[in-house]
Amino acid sequence: MALLEIQGVTRRFGDFAAVDDVSLAVEAGEFFTLLGPSGCGKTTLLRMIAGFDLPDAGRILLNGEDLASRPPELRPVRTVFQSYALFPHMTVEGNVAFPLQMASVKASERPARIAAALEDVRLIGFGKRYPHELSGGQKQRVAIARALVTHPTMLLLDEPLAALDAKLREELQVELINLQKEVGIAFVYVTHDQTEALALSHRIAVMNHGRVEQLDEPSKIYGFPRTKFVADFIGQCNLFAGPVTTNDGAIVTVDVKGLGSVRVATRATIAAGATGTVALRPEKIRIAPSAPLDTPDNHFRGKVADLLYMGDVTVYRVETPGGTRIEALLANSQSGRAKFFEVGDAVEMSWSVDAGHFIAE
Amino acid sequence: MAKWLVSGPPLLYLLVFFAVPALIMVLASFRTPGEFGGLAPLVDEAGRLDLNTESYVRLLTESVYAQVFVKSAWYALLTTLACLALAYPLATLIAKSPKKHRDLLLLLVILPFWSNFLIRIYAWMIILGPNAALARMVNGVLAWFGAGPVPLLFSAFAVLTCLVYVHLPFMVLPLYANLEKHDQALLDAAQDLGANAWHRFWRITFPLSLPGVYAGAALVFIPALGIFAIPDILGGPDDTLIGNLIKQQFLETRDWPFGSVLSIVLTLAALLLAGIAAWVGRRGAAGAARA
Numbered sequence: 222m223a224l225l226e227i228q229g230v231t232r233r234f235g236d237f238a239a240v241d242d243v244s245l246a247v248e249a250g251e252f253f254t255l256l257g258p259s260g261c262g263k264t265t266l267l268r269m270i271a272g273f274d275l276p277d278a279g280r281i282l283l284n285g286e287d288l289a290s291r292p293p294e295l296r297p298v299r300t301v302f303q304s305y306a307l308f309p310h311m312t313v314e315g316n317v318a319f320p321l322q323m324a325s326v327k328a329s330e331r332p333a334r335i336a337a338a339l340e341d342v343r344l345i346g347f348g349k350r351y352p353h354e355l356s357g358g359q360k361q362r363v364a365i366a367r368a369l370v371t372h373p374t375m376l377l378l379d380e381p382l383a384a385l386d387a388k389l390r391e392e393l394q395v396e397l398i399n400l401q402k403e404v405g406i407a408f409v410y411v412t413h414d415q416t417e418a419l420a421l422s423h424r425i426a427v428m429n430h431g432r433v434e435q436l437d438e439p440s441k442i443y444g445f446p447r448t449k450f451v452a453d454f455i456g457q458c459n460l461f462a463g464p465v466t467t468n469d470g471a472i473v474t475v476d477v478k479g480l481g482s483v484r485v486a487t488r489a490t491i492a493a494g495a496t497g498t499v500a501l502r503p504e505k506i507r508i509a510p511s512a513p514l515d516t517p518d519n520h521f522r523g524k525v526a527d528l529l530y531m532g533d534v535t536v537y538r539v540e541t542p543g544g545t546r547i548e549a550l551l552a553n554s555q556s557g558r559a560k561f562f563e564v565g566d567a568v569e570m571s572w573s574v575d576a577g578h579f580i581a582e
Numbered sequence: 583m584a585k586w587l588v589s590g591p592p593l594l595y596l597l598v599f600f601a602v603p604a605l606i607m608v609l610a611s612f613r614t615p616g617e618f619g620g621l622a623p624l625v626d627e628a629g630r631l632d633l634n635t636e637s638y639v640r641l642l643t644e645s646v647y648a649q650v651f652v653k654s655a656w657y658a659l660l661t662t663l664a665c666l667a668l669a670y671p672l673a674t675l676i677a678k679s680p681k682k683h684r685d686l687l688l689l690l691v692i693l694p695f696w697s698n699f700l701i702r703i704y705a706w707m708i709i710l711g712p713n714a715a716l717a718r719m720v721n722g723v724l725a726w727f728g729a730g731p732v733p734l735l736f737s738a739f740a741v742l743t744c745l746v747y748v749h750l751p752f753m754v755l756p757l758y759a760n761l762e763k764h765d766q767a768l769l770d771a772a773q774d775l776g777a778n779a780w781h782r783f784w785r786i787t788f789p790l791s792l793p794g795v796y797a798g799a800a801l802v803f804i805p806a807l808g809i810f811a812i813p814d815i816l817g818g819p820d821d822t823l824i825g826n827l828i829k830q831q832f833l834e835t836r837d838w839p840f841g842s843v844l845s846i847v848l849t850l851a852a853l854l855l856a857g858i859a860a861w862v863g864r865r866g867a868a869g870a871a872r873a
Contacts, residue, residue: 271774293773306771310789319785323776367775 222285224249224407225270225375230279232265232431239265241431242279247375247409252401254410256418257428258454263411266428267377270409271300283374294323299368303380305360307352313339313363314348320371338370341400358389369404378410382417394420415455419443427451443502445578452500452580457536459506459547461499461577465491473579475499479543484518487579498580503550505576508537509569510562518574523547525566535561539568604849611637611842619836637843647827647844651851654824657738658806661745665753665802666795668746673757673794677764684762691754699748703815706744710734710816740816745806752805753798760794761787793863800859804852824848 223246232240240262247253255263268274270281272293281288288296299320307316317335326334339345342362352360361381368376381397382390398421401408412418418425419439426436427450435447446452449460461477468474468491475483475497485499512520523539526546537549549570551561562568612633614622626632641647676687694702709716712733721731734740764787772782810825817823824844831841 273770273774293770294776294778300771300774302767302771304765304767306765306767308768308772308786319772319777320775323781371776 226282228280230276233277238431243433245426247407249407250405252408252423254418254422254425256425261428262431263428267379267411271377272296297374299373300377301364301368301381303383305364307360309352313350317367317370324371334370338366342366357385375407380412446500449498457503459501465493465495465497472574479545480541484574485577485579486574489579489581491581496582499577500580501577503548505572506549507571508549512569520571525562525564607842610838613839615837615839621838637839641843650824650827654807658803661806662799662803664746665750669753669757673754673761676758677761691751710740736818738821741813741821744812744816749802752801756797757794760791796859796863808848
C-alpha cells in the first residue's frame with residue numbers, strides 16, 4: 222500500500238475543473254513532484270492533500286485512511302508555503318516551537334527538538350532572530366524546520382524556492398535533496414520549474430488542465446515524453462507532426478510539411494495514414510558546416526536564422542528551405558571560438574532514428 | 583521660505599487658539615477666584631502680585647476630587663473594554679467580507695456622525711426612558727423574578743451605554759485598518775501546524791492586531807475620560823465625572839482657578855496616556871511589521 226493514494230480526485234470551481242479525475246500514489250520516503258504550468262491544478266491538488274480544500278469527487282487516503290473528515294490541523298502532513306508564512310511576531314525559535322506547542326509536546330522536550338530542527342536546516346544560532354532579520358533563503362529554511370519539527374508523515378512544498386534568486390535556488394535544491402534523504406519523509410513538491418523538478422524528484426507527475434499527462438521518473442519524462450504537451454513543457458523540444466507514411470514495426474516515417482520525411486525508431490503500433498509527432502531534443506541534433514560523412518537516418522540542410530548565446534551552450538535556430546525552423550543546441554566547450562556559426566551560415570543537420578521520440582496522437 | 587508659507591497659517595492658528603489659551607489657563611490656575619466669580623485682579627490693592635497654589639492644594643487635600651478622577655478613569659476604562667469587545671468581532675466581520683461590501687459596511691459604521699452629537703444623546707433618553715419598550719421589558723422580566731423595577735435612565739448604565747455607543751466607531755476603524763492587512767497565509771500556516779480556531783486567534787490574529795487595539799483604545803479612552811455632555815444628560819446624581827466637575831467650576835461655581843487646575847490635570851493625564859499608547863503601539867507595530 223502506498224503512503225498517499227489519490228483516487229479519482231476532482232475539484233471544480235464553477236464550470237472549471239481545476240483538478241480533473243486525478244489518480245496517483247506517493248510511496249513512503251519518496252520525493253514526488255507535481256509539475257505543470259500555472260493553472261494546471263497542481264496547487265489545488267496540494268491544498269486538498271493539506272486539507273484547505275476538499276475534493277468534489279474521489280478520495281485522498283493517507284496510510285489507508287480517508288482524510289476527508291480531517292481538518293488541516295488534524296492531518297499528519299505539513300506544508301511549506303511559497304510566501305514562507307513565518308509568524309512575524311515570533312522569533313525563529315518561537316516559530317519552530319509553535320507546532321510543538323500545538324501538539325502539546327512537553328516544554329522540557331521542546332528546546333532539544335527545536336535545536337535538532339534548526340540543525341537539520343543549518344540555522345544554528347539564528348533562534349533569537351525575528352523573521353524580518355532573515356534573508357529569503359533563511360526564511361525558507363525556518364519554514365522547513367517548522368514543518369519538520371513534529372516529524373510529519375509527509376511534507377508538502379508549494380513552490381518553496383520560487384521567490385529566491387537563481388544561485389540561491391540551486392544551493393537550496395541540493396540541500397533539499399540531502400535533507401529529504403536525511404529525514405526520510407515523503408516530500409510532495411509543487412513547481413512550474415521543469416529543471417527544478419528534474420533535478421529534485423524521484424518521480425514527476427506532469428499536469429495540464431487538471432489532468433496528469435505523464436507520471437514517470439525524470440529521465441523517462443525527459444527522454445520519452447508521452448504527449449506533445451510533456452515534450453514541449455519539459456525542456457526545449459522540436460515537434461515534427463504529420464501523417465505516418467510507413468511503419469515497418471521498428472521505424473516509423475512521418476511526412477512533415479516544410480521539412481520532408483523524418484524517420485524515428487519506435488515500437489508504436491500505428492498504421493500508415495494516421496498522424497504522429499516526432500519529438501526531438503535540440504541537443505540530439507548534429508550540426509555541421511558540411512554534409513556528414515556517414516549516412517545518417519535523418520539529414521536536412523538549412524540556414525542559421527538566429528542564435529541565442531547562453532555561455533555554456535549556443536542555441537541555433539536553423540531554417541530549412543521549406544520554412545521549418547529547427548532548434549539545435551551546441552555545447553561551446555568544444556570550440557576554440559565563442560561559437561561555431563553566425564547568423565546566415567549554411568549548415569547541415571542530422572540525427573539518428575534513435576535521437577527522436579515518436580508520439581502517437 | 584515656501585515651507586513657511588504652507589505651514590505658517592496652521593502654526594499660527596495653533597499658537598493663537600491652543601498654545602496661548604493653554605498658557606492663560608496655566609496662569610489662571612495660580613490666581614485667586616474673584617469675589618463674584620471669574621478671577622481676582624492679578625495685582626492686589628497693596629500692589630503685590632497675587633499668585634498662589636491654593637487651588638492645587640485643594641485638589642490634593644480634598645479627596646472627593648481624586649475620587650471623581652478615579653471614577654472618570656473607571657468609566658473610561660469600562661467604555662474602552664466594552665468598545666473593544668464589541669468592535670473586534672465587527673471589525674473582523676468587515677475585514678473578512680467581500681471587498682465590494684467593505685466600503686458600505688464602513689460607511690454604516692460612521693453613519694451616526696452624520697447626525698448631531700447632542701441629538702443622538704437625547705435619542706437615548708427616549709430609548710432608555712421609563713415608558714419605552716426597553717425599560718418595560720427589562721422591568722417586566724425583573725418583576726417575573728420578583729425584583730423591583732429599576733430606572734434605566736439617569737443611571738451609570740445609561741451613561742456607559744451611551745459612552746460605548748458614541749465611541750464605538752473610534753475603536754472599529756483602527757481595528758479594521760489593522761485586521762484588513764492580515765495575511766491569510768499566516769492563518770493557513772498556523773492551521774497546517776496544528777492550531778485550532780482558538781489558537782489561531784489567540785496566538786496569531788490577536789497579537790498581530792495589537793497596534794490597532796492600542797490605537798483604538800487611545801481614541802476611545804482619552805475622549806471618554808473628559809466627556810461631560812453624556813453624564814450631564816443621561817447620568818444620575820452619582821454620575822458626576824471630571825468633565826462635569828470642570829464645567830461646574832467654570833459655569834456654576836465660577837471658580838476659574840480651580841477649574842483650570844482640574845483641566846490641566848486632565849490634559850496632563852490624557853497626554854501621558856497618549857504617550858504610553860504611542861510608545862506601546864510603536865513597539866507593537868515594529869513587531870507586526872516583521873513580515
